[in-house]
Amino acid sequence: MxxxxxxxxxxxxxxxxxxxxxxxxxxxxxxxxxQPLKMLKRALLVLVLLVVLSVCFYLIDSMMSGVDIKQKASNRSIEQIEK
Structure with a gap:
């Protein structure tokens, strides 16, 4: 991301x-x-949530790029069949 x-x-x-x-x-x-203990727990929770969101966005981005690659490949093969 x-x-x-x-x-x-x-x-x-x-x-x-x-x-x-x-x-x-x-x-x-x-x-x-x-309240240091309470704040450290909250900070850890926020960091974990940010990591989870980053991983989710990374997975969604990689799936979208995979779909784009498949689409380009199918377009190329259709063009070659038409020739």
Whole structure:
């Protein structure tokens, strides 16, 4: 999965207004210091969910490219039969 579009969007958003990012980082730091075990569990859950989503998107992308390859191959064989 290509994350370039997401990183570009986040960088543009940060360049336009960095204050919400600082506030979010402060809130996360405060929550981590206040309840570290609960935050670590949540962070682990979020990371696992991101990995699962990335794998799903990768599988969907590979299936779509396989369908495209089959379609191109069938078009070539149809063209060769018509000749």
């Amino acid at each position: 290509d994350y370039q579009m997401i990183t570009d969007w986040l960088f543009d958003l940060y360049s336009a207004s960095p204050i919400p990012f600082y506030i979010a980082a402060g809130i996360l730091a405060a929550l981590t210091l206040w």
